[in-house]
Amino acid sequence: MNEISIYNTASRRVETVVPHEAGKITMYTCGPTVYHFAHIGNLRTYIMEDVLEKLFRFAGYEVHRAMNITDVGHLTSDADTGADKMLEGARREGKTAMQIAEFYTKAFFSDCEKLNIAKPETVISATSCIADFIKLIEILLEKGYAYLSGGNVYFDTSKVKDYYVLTGHSADDLLTGVREDVTEDTNKRNKTDFVLWFTTSKFGEQELRWDSPWGFGYPGWHIECSAISLKHLGEYLDIHCGGVDNIFPHHTNEIAQSEAAIGHEWCRYWFHPRHLNDASGKMSKSKGEFLTVSLLEKKGYNPLAYRLFCLQSHYMKQLVFTFESLDNAASAYDKLKGRVAALKASVKGGEAADGAAVKEYHDRFIAVVGNDLNTSLGLTLLYDVLKADIDPATKCAIIADFDTVLSLDLLKDRGEDGGEDLSELEELLIKRAEAKRNRDWAAADAIRDRVKEAGYAILDTPEGAKLKKL
Numbered sequence: 001m002n003e004i005s006i007y008n009t010a011s012r013r014v015e016t017v018v019p020h021e022a023g024k025i026t027m028y029t030c031g032p033t034v035y036h037f038a039h040i041g042n043l044r045t046y047i048m049e050d051v052l053e054k055l056f057r058f059a060g061y062e063v064h065r066a067m068n069i070t071d072v073g074h075l076t077s078d079a080d081t082g083a084d085k086m087l088e089g090a091r092r093e094g095k096t097a098m099q100i101a102e103f104y105t106k107a108f109f110s111d112c113e114k115l116n117i118a119k120p121e122t123v124i125s126a127t128s129c130i131a132d133f134i135k136l137i138e139i140l141l142e143k144g145y146a147y148l149s150g151g152n153v154y155f156d157t158s159k160v161k162d163y164y165v166l167t168g169h170s171a172d173d174l175l176t177g178v179r180e181d182v183t184e185d186t187n188k189r190n191k192t193d194f195v196l197w198f199t200t201s202k203f204g205e206q207e208l209r210w211d212s213p214w215g216f217g218y219p220g221w222h223i224e225c226s227a228i229s230l231k232h233l234g235e236y237l238d239i240h241c242g243g244v245d246n247i248f249p250h251h252t253n254e255i256a257q258s259e260a261a262i263g264h265e266w267c268r269y270w271f272h273p274r275h276l277n278d279a280s281g282k283m284s285k286s287k288g289e290f291l292t293v294s295l296l297e298k299k300g301y302n303p304l305a306y307r308l309f310c311l312q313s314h315y316m317k318q319l320v321f322t323f324e325s326l327d328n329a330a331s332a333y334d335k336l337k338g339r340v341a342a343l344k345a346s347v348k349g350g351e352a353a354d355g356a357a358v359k360e361y362h363d364r365f366i367a368v369v370g371n372d373l374n375t376s377l378g379l380t381l382l383y384d385v386l387k388a389d390i391d392p393a394t395k396c397a398i399i400a401d402f403d404t405v406l407s408l409d410l411l412k413d414r415g416e417d418g419g420e421d422l423s424e425l426e427e428l429l430i431k432r433a434e435a436k437r438n439r440d441w442a443a444a445d446a447i448r449d450r451v452k453e454a455g456y457a458i459l460d461t462p463e464g465a466k467l468k469k470l
């Protein structure tokens with residue numbers, strides 16, 4: 001198995017990822033709060049997580065990945081203060097919280113699709129897991145890590161041995177950033193305690209509430225990810241991902257409550273890609289415009305040019321966004337597509353790729369990109385392939401192989417962009433036939449499920465397997 005290293009926030013250094021179970025990676029991603037369109041800065045994080053997942057698969061690991069959709073209880077300040085984001089969205093648009101959640105969940109996945117970000121294997125909305133949250137809160141109460149106060153259930157951070165294990169910061173360092181106009185919640189025993197379950201809310205009427213042993217109410221935000229991750233990925237999580245702004249308090253609180261509940265170390269590697277900023281150092285707006293994928297499209301950019309822009313720099317570096325730099329990425333993307341199209345056209349009929357060369361470059365790609373997810377060196381290797389003294393068919397095969405991780409649609413014809421591209425599914429059919437030949441029925445079934453997810457059935461005919469639209 002090839003080694004892959006990443007910067008681990010918990011140890012504050014680059015480490016080789018050694019999974020709890022050899023050859024198998026469990027990966028959890030904090031999903032979006034679906035009250036607004038996603039900012040391209042947040043999507044940078046999802047792009048890098050997507051590359052990481054695909055790289056592990058590329059290197060032969062089995063990956064199980066889960067992501068939550070926050071459709072209840074996430075507060076604007078990310079602490080237990082401020083307004084409720086879902087409520088804010090509902091008020092702004094005169095819709096119910098569920099309508100808002102549905103609309104923006106769809107919008108999020110549509111953006112992901114345009115950026116070739118694959119959907120994680122398991123995607124779960126918070127509102128569908130209320131019983132799981134209640135169960136976990138009950139365990140925390142039973143074990144003495146939580147308390148009831150003023151109608152709410154709080155997590156008692158003073159009961160945890162090392163609350164700041166993720167950041168290494170002291171309480172004082174982290175609390176100086178708290179805004180002064182925020183009124184302290186006097187129900188809390190300690191400043192860093194956080195709400196697990198609300199029955200009384202100072203954020204206005206909540207539309208979405210459920211029965212619980214502590215009264216009619218709704219869950220706090222942090223409990224979501226712990227409960228969903230523990231349920232779907234087990235008690236030993238390999239990699240937890242999220243935006244850098246989630247490190248404190250969200251991930252710090254996730255660790256506290258998860259480890260309190262299970263009684264041992266929970267997650268070993270914490271992956272936090274850095275922010276995208278504009279020249280003034282702020283991320284949310286550029287010249288007054290909220291930067292979304294649709295805005296880029298409206299301005300005539302291919303969303304994949306933005307993906308390339310992200311891949312050109314290291315995920316641990318803050319990326320400065322300007323339209324000039326996006327223009328450069330867009331022109332690089334066009335040139336790259338042009339070169340690959342010319343290469344494709346030069347492949348002679350019947351010319352087969354050299355398997356040994358493809359394998360050699362496959363391993364080189366892992367060695368390069370697997371070293372702390374160095375995507376820009378991966379791109380350099382791609383340009384090296386284009387220049388190398390290798391026949392066109394082999395070059396195309398190597399590029400197709402790299403593109404399963406880069407996901408830049410390098411071999412897709414430009415004309416196909418509007419229509420449906422079935423090349424990926426056709427490739428799956430070949431893999432399925434191979435799996436069947438090897439009597440690997442589980443793999444064959446998994447491929448059939450993936451094809452079905454893409455909206456196609458597989459018909460086994462005397463001339464071989466065929467795709468049929470569902």
Ligand SMILES: [Zn+2]
Pocket residue numbers: 029030031225242250254
């Ligand atoms: Zn989370």
